[in-house]
Structure formats: C-alpha cells, structure tokens
Amino acid sequence: MDGHELGELDSQQETGRDGPAEELLKVVDLCKHFPIQAGFWRRIVGYVRAVDGVSFALHRGETFGLVGESGCGKTTTGRSILRAIEPTSGQILFKDQELGWVDVAALDEGDLRVFRRHTQMVFQDPYSSLNPRMTLLELIGEPLLNNGVRDAAARTDRVAELLSLVGLRPEYIRRYPHAFSGGQRQRVGIARALALNPQFVVCDEPVSALDVSIQAQTLNLLQDLQEAFGLTYLFVAHQLNVVAHICDRVGVMYVGKLVEVAETETLYSSPLHPYTEALLGAVPHPDPDHRGHRTLLAGEIANPASPPSGCYFHPRCPYAEDECSREEPELRELQPGHFVKCHLAEELQLVGVDLEV
Amino acid sequence: MDPGILIDIQHLHTNFYLREGVVKAVNGASLTIAKGRTLGVVGESGCGKSVTAQSILQIVPRPGRIESGDILLHIAEGDLDETINITDLNPGDPLMRDIRGSRISMIFQEPMTSFSPVHTVGNQLEETIKLHQPKSGDEAPARVLDMLRRVGIANPERNVEAYPHQLSGGMRQRAMIAMALMLEPSLLIADEPTTALDVTTEAQILALMRDMQSELHMAIMFITHDLGVIAEMADDVAVMYLGRVVEKAPVRAIFHSPKHPYLQALLESIPRIQKRTGARLQAIEGVVPNPLDVPPGCPFHLRCPDFMPGVCDEVVPPDVTVDEGHTVACHLYTE
Numbered sequence: 001m002d003g004h005e006l007g008e009l010d011s012q013q014e015t016g017r018d019g020p021a022e023e024l025l026k027v028v029d030l031c032k033h034f035p036i037q038a039g040f041w042r043r044i045v046g047y048v049r050a051v052d053g054v055s056f057a058l059h060r061g062e063t064f065g066l067v068g069e070s071g072c073g074k075t076t077t078g079r080s081i082l083r084a085i086e087p088t089s090g091q092i093l094f095k096d097q098e099l100g101w102v103d104v105a106a107l108d109e110g111d112l113r114v115f116r117r118h119t120q121m122v123f124q125d126p127y128s129s130l131n132p133r134m135t136l137l138e139l140i141g142e143p144l145l146n147n148g149v150r151d152a153a154a155r156t157d158r159v160a161e162l163l164s165l166v167g168l169r170p171e172y173i174r175r176y177p178h179a180f181s182g183g184q185r186q187r188v189g190i191a192r193a194l195a196l197n198p199q200f201v202v203c204d205e206p207v208s209a210l211d212v213s214i215q216a217q218t219l220n221l222l223q224d225l226q227e228a229f230g231l232t233y234l235f236v237a238h239q240l241n242v243v244a245h246i247c248d249r250v251g252v253m254y255v256g257k258l259v260e261v262a263e264t265e266t267l268y269s270s271p272l273h274p275y276t277e278a279l280l281g282a283v284p285h286p287d288p289d290h291r292g293h294r295t296l297l298a299g300e301i302a303n304p305a306s307p308p309s310g311c312y313f314h315p316r317c318p319y320a321e322d323e324c325s326r327e328e329p330e331l332r333e334l335q336p337g338h339f340v341k342c343h344l345a346e347e348l349q350l351v352g353v354d355l356e357v
Numbered sequence: 358m359d360p361g362i363l364i365d366i367q368h369l370h371t372n373f374y375l376r377e378g379v380v381k382a383v384n385g386a387s388l389t390i391a392k393g394r395t396l397g398v399v400g401e402s403g404c405g406k407s408v409t410a411q412s413i414l415q416i417v418p419r420p421g422r423i424e425s426g427d428i429l430l431h432i433a434e435g436d437l438d439e440t441i442n443i444t445d446l447n448p449g450d451p452l453m454r455d456i457r458g459s460r461i462s463m464i465f466q467e468p469m470t471s472f473s474p475v476h477t478v479g480n481q482l483e484e485t486i487k488l489h490q491p492k493s494g495d496e497a498p499a500r501v502l503d504m505l506r507r508v509g510i511a512n513p514e515r516n517v518e519a520y521p522h523q524l525s526g527g528m529r530q531r532a533m534i535a536m537a538l539m540l541e542p543s544l545l546i547a548d549e550p551t552t553a554l555d556v557t558t559e560a561q562i563l564a565l566m567r568d569m570q571s572e573l574h575m576a577i578m579f580i581t582h583d584l585g586v587i588a589e590m591a592d593d594v595a596v597m598y599l600g601r602v603v604e605k606a607p608v609r610a611i612f613h614s615p616k617h618p619y620l621q622a623l624l625e626s627i628p629r630i631q632k633r634t635g636a637r638l639q640a641i642e643g644v645v646p647n648p649l650d651v652p653p654g655c656p657f658h659l660r661c662p663d664f665m666p667g668v669c670d671e672v673v674p675p676d677v678t679v680d681e682g683h684t685v686a687c688h689l690y691t692e
Contacts, residue, residue, distance in 0.1 A: 070526075182402075217641075220637045244628065246628075265632065278557060284585030286584040286587075288609050294563075295560070297557040297560070
C-alpha cells in the first residue's frame with residue numbers, strides 16, 4: 001500500500017467518526033529485518049523479518065492498539081517508529097505543528113533529538129526501566145535537563161508537578177525507585193514520559209507486569225492523561241481484554257505483518273481474519289459458565305526467519321485453501337475502515353465476541 | 358479426616374526472617390484440596406500463594422521457614438490409609454523426598470526452573486523414574502517416550518534427545534508437565550504455569566492439563582493471578598490477601614456471589630471485552646501494604662470501601678460460613 005492510497009482510506013475512516021480527526025502519524029511500509037550472523041566471519045546467512053511492510057495511520061488523540069502473539073513484531077514496530085531501533089526501510093511520517101509532515105525515518109541525529117521531545121515511550125517492566133541509583137527527581141528531571149531546563153529550582157517544581165499529576169506524593173521526590181511498588185514505579189515511568197509534554201506516546205505492554213488491581217489504576221491514569229493533554233497512544237499489548245477497554249482502533253499482527261485493522265468494537269464483534277477469530281476464541285473469560293468455549297488453535301507461530309509460503313497463517317488456519325499456500329494476500333479495505341489480509345475474507349462467516357454480555 | 362480430602366492445611370504460618378524484620382508470607386492460612394479436583398488459588402503478588410505451595414513441598418527458600426500450623430497429606434492406596442503431617446517432617450527427610458515428585462509434584466511459570474540446561478529432556482525424565490523407582494530401570498526409556506507422546510510433544514523420538522533450550526516455549530511447558538506427571542502424582546501444584554505464554558498457547562496447555570487430570574485422577578492446585586484462568590480451570594477457589602485466605606468457595610459462587618469486599622473489587626476491576634463506554638475501571642484504591650508492616654485487624658481494611666472503624670482495624674475477622682462450602686473472613690458477615 002503506498003502513501004497515496006493510505007490518505008484516501010483515512011478520509012473515508014473519518015466520516016465514520018464523531019468529528020474530523022486530524023492525522024498525527026502515518027507509517028508506510030515499515031520494515032525491520034534483523035540479520036542472522038553465523039560462522040567465524042559473522043557472515044549474514046539470513047534475516048529475521050520482525051516487521052515486514054507494516055502501514056497504518058494514527059489520528060490525533062486516539063489510542064491505537066497493536067496486538068498479537070510474542071514474536072509478531074508489535075514491540076519492534078513501536079520502537080522503530082520512535083527510532084529506538086533503526087528501521088530497515090519505510091516511512092514514518094509525523095505531523096509537526098510548524099513543519100508539517102516530517103519523515104522521521106530520514107531525520108539525522110540533530111533533528112531526531114528535536115523530534116524526540118514530541119514522542120515518548122512507557123515500558124513494560126517498571127523494575128528494569130528505571131535506574132536504581134537515581135532519585136525520582138533525577139529520573140524524571142533527566143529529560144528536562146537534556147532539553148535545556150538548566151535551572152534546578154524550575155526542574156524540581158516541574159518534577160513535583162508531574163508526580164502529583166500521576167498520583168504520587170511530591171514529597172517522594174528524593175526517594176529511589178526501590179522504595180516503590182510496581183504500580184508506583186510504572187507511574188514514575190509515565191511521569192518521565194510526560195516530562196516534555198509529548199504529543200505521541202508508545203505504551204509497550206504498560207500494564208502486563210502489574211497486578212490486576214494496579215492494572216485498573218494505571219489504565220485509568222493513562223486515560224485521564226490522554227484526555228487532559230490530548231495525547232495519542234500507540235498501545236502495544238497482548239492482553240485482549242485490556243486492549244478492548246482502552247483502544248479506539250486495533251491492528252492485529254502476525255509474523256511481522258498487519259493482518260487486520262478495524263475499530264475496536266468491529267474487530268471484536270465481527271472479525272474478518274481467521275487469526276483474529278482464533279485469538280479472540282482463546283481469551284479466558286472471567287465467568288465459569290463460559291467454560292470450555294475456548295477454541296484451540298493448532299500449531300505454533302511461524303518462524304519469522306523462514307516464514308511459510310503464501311499467507312503466513314495458512315499452516316494453522318482451519319479455513320485454508322490451495323490458494324492460501326501459494327499467494328500472499330493483500331491488506332484490503334473490505335468495509336470502511338476495516339482492513340483485512342485474507343483471500344477468503346468475503347466468504348468466511350467468522351465468530352467474534354458477544355459484546356452485549 | 359474426610360476421605361475425599363487430599364491435603365488439609367490448618368493455620369499455616371510461614372515466615373521470612375529478613376534483616377529488616379519478619380515477613381509473615383503465610384499468616385494463618387487454612388485450605389483444603391479435594392482428591393481429583395482443582396483448587397484455584399488466586400491473589401496478587403505478595404499474597405502468599407506461592408509460599409503456601411512451597412510449604413506443602415517443604416521447599417520454602419531461606420530465610421523462610423514454616424513457623425507453625427499443620428499440612429496434612431492423606432494417603433489411601435489399597436490397604437494403606439494414613440495421614441502424614443508434612444510440617445512434622447524435615448525438608449531432607451527421606452519420606453519428604455519420596456512425597457516430592459511421586460505424590461506431589463510442581464510446575465512453574467518458567468520451565469527452565471525445572472530443567473537442567475546441560476542434560477537432554479529424555480535423560481532428565483528418565484532420572485525422575487530411576488530416582489524414585491530404582492527397580493524399573495529398563496522400562497524407563499519407553500515410559501518417557503510414552504509420556505512425551507501423551508503431553509502432545511511432536512516427534513517424541515527426536516525431541517527426547519533435545520536439550521530444553523532447543524524446544525519452543527509451549528513445547529518446553531509440555532516437557533515440564535511430562536516430567537511432573539512421570540510418576541503419576543496425586544497432586545500437581547501449578548504455579549502460574551501459563552502466565553508467560555500467549556493466549557493461544559495458554560489455551561493449549563490448559564486443555565492438556567485438564568486431559569491429564571481426567572486420565573490420572575490427580576488433584577491440581579492452580580496458582581494464578583488471572584481470574585479468567587481461574588474461571589476456566591478451578592472447581593474450588595481460595596482467594597488470598599496478605600498471607601491469609603479471605604474467601605473460599607466453589608468456583609461458581611466465587612464469580613456469581615462474591616462476598617469479601619476485596620474479591621468483589623477485584624472482579625469489578627478486570628477490563629472486560631464488551632461495548633466501549635469510555636468509562637473508567639473500578640480500581641481498588643491504594644496499594645498492598647508493606648509486608649513488613651501488616652496492618653492490625655483485617656489485612657484489607659486500609660483499602661476497603663466498607664471499612665468499619667474500631668472493628669476492622671482491631672480484630673482479625675474469623676472465617677464465617679455463608680453457604681455450603683463457602684466461607685469468608687470479613688466482619689460484614691459476623692453476627
């Protein structure tokens with residue numbers, strides 16, 4: 001899909017929304033191939049196609065979810081967009097308020113520093129993502145210092161403000177991370193991400209490592225902050241119930257490729273890709289009367305270093321036909337705003353989740 | 358003791374003696390595991406669910422120690438009918454070694470906890486048999502292959518020669534289950550066995566555990582923080598908070614008529630797949646208290662919406678039976 005087509009598709013999507021949603025980010029044909037090296041000379045013998053031609057667009061103020069099994073490339077996609085990992089190819093177009101569309105993938109070091117003020121990341125593991133030797137003041141103040149807030153008093157004020165914003169007591173400013181629980185550390189991580197007033201935040205499994213009761217607090221906080229500051233989130237997660245709760249639109253990835261994109265309710269209630277159906281069918285429901293309704297998907301996720309022919313999902317797909325093993329399907333817009341990468345999408349009657357329950 | 362009961366834990370206290378003080382990881386927990394049934398133990402991190410399991414096997418890591426209480430294991434085989442109090446045994450006692458593996462075995466979140474990285478899967482499974490049944494040496498390889506096949510490992514003849522790291526995550530989990538079930542134990546303790554897995558693999562592993570349970574008629578103690586998995590797997594449920602069991606009931610009662618304010622709040626706080634309203638989740642306010650400084654009275658009173666001053670913060674609530682097989686430790690239900 002090229003950038004031109006993408007633009008057209010988005011104008012159609014907007015008609016279905018409450019108001020005209022301005023685009024903030026467009027990812028076009030993003031690829032990240034990690035080399036596999038072998039032998040004494042570290043010769044390159046192949047590539048792991050972690051992200052392989054992913055395209056999507058984010059609207060200002062929305063939460064876009066990326067889901068899929070581990071190894072599907074969702075985290076690599078999030079990191080490549082911020083250039084925390086250098087993408088192999090593709091465009092990452094970010095709408096700067098003064099400069100208009102900027103291709104982040106083509107920025108040099110200096111410009112990248114400036115761009116990074118607008119984008120931030122919240123990490124999965126609140127234990128390893130905070131330096132244990134730094135106080136909250138140093139941790140949250142670091143991005144401020146690096147971006148020219150030299151005055152210590154101003155920095156302290158801003159950090160105290162950020163702490164109370166994320167629901168931590170400003171008195172904790174001189175404490176170290178070890179004094180805090182996982183949920184509190186995640187709040188520190190969020191405060192650090194918000195220090196420079198970013199427009200776009202990649203949340204990489206932000207609640208996966210947290211206890212259930214803390215998950216709810218953290219999700220609520222992310223939603224409150226989004227409303228207060230008009231943030232746009234790319235929400236990478238594998239927990240489908242969390243994604244259903246927080247995301248406006250969802251993209252499903254399988255072995256480095258997007259296989260389905262739709263508005264959240266549409267995706268969950270009427271999926272068009274067999275893989276989405278299988279994922280939804282595997283979610284355990286917190287209701288014992290629902291027991292035994294889980295569908296079992298046979299086999300394991302394909303190896304991204306030597307993916308199968310045709311549609312990558314065909315060896316596990318219960319509906320696969322000859323065509324599926326020969327030819328790779330395109331990501332097509334079957335209904336307005338609902339994209340699917342499957343040859344049989346028109347014919348299949350797939351089962352989603354009953355949202356009324 | 359009721360003949361249907363396999364394990365009866367009464368007032369178990371397991372403490373960790375740290376430099377900073379004493380952590381009462383299990384603080385007077387009582388629960389029973391019925392033969393052939395699945396007990397789900399649910400709670401947040403630090404609630405003592407894993408330490409309870411470690412206490413059953415006498416593998417509490419230092420500086421932890423079982424302080425008091427009884428763990429009664431009921432053994433009934435043919436003419437044999439006896440009750441062993443595990444807390445009377447030393448961790449190194451030959452009887453305890455015999456119980457571990459052959460009567461009670463355990464699987465973990467991370468399969469490499471169970472496996473040695475430098476021996477093949479086949480060798481390690483064979484060793485389990487040889488250690489406990491020295492006379493059965495010759496038939497061990499065949500039994501290993503048979504077990505690998507039963508847990509659904511593809512191509513067992515080849516994978517028996519594989520080292521654990523050569524298997525995929527799901528296959529490693531299956532191999533660990535094979536090792537745990539090698540001696541057909543009467544209790545399998547599963548400590549968050551699917552937490553690190555993807556939903557599709559999780560569904561496969563849970564189905565496998567259910568199949569193996571009906572084949573071997575074993576009881577399962579299923580430890581998890583995931584209420585979805587509890588709903589899927591458990592027959593009975595014990596909910597733990599800060600080292601205590603706050604509610605015990607059959608699984609349907611846990612989900613359809615929860616009594617303890619903690620359990621009610623926990624059920625409210627899970628995001629559900631339903632129509633989007635943009636509403637906030639019902640979060641439980643505050644954090645789990647520092648285990649070195651457990652509040653007096655009910656452990657949940659600091660976060661409880663129904664907190665009654667002068668009662669909840671002073672008296673530890675006793676277990677109250679609200680229905681058949683349904684008990685709750687909360688002052689709202691005491692007379």
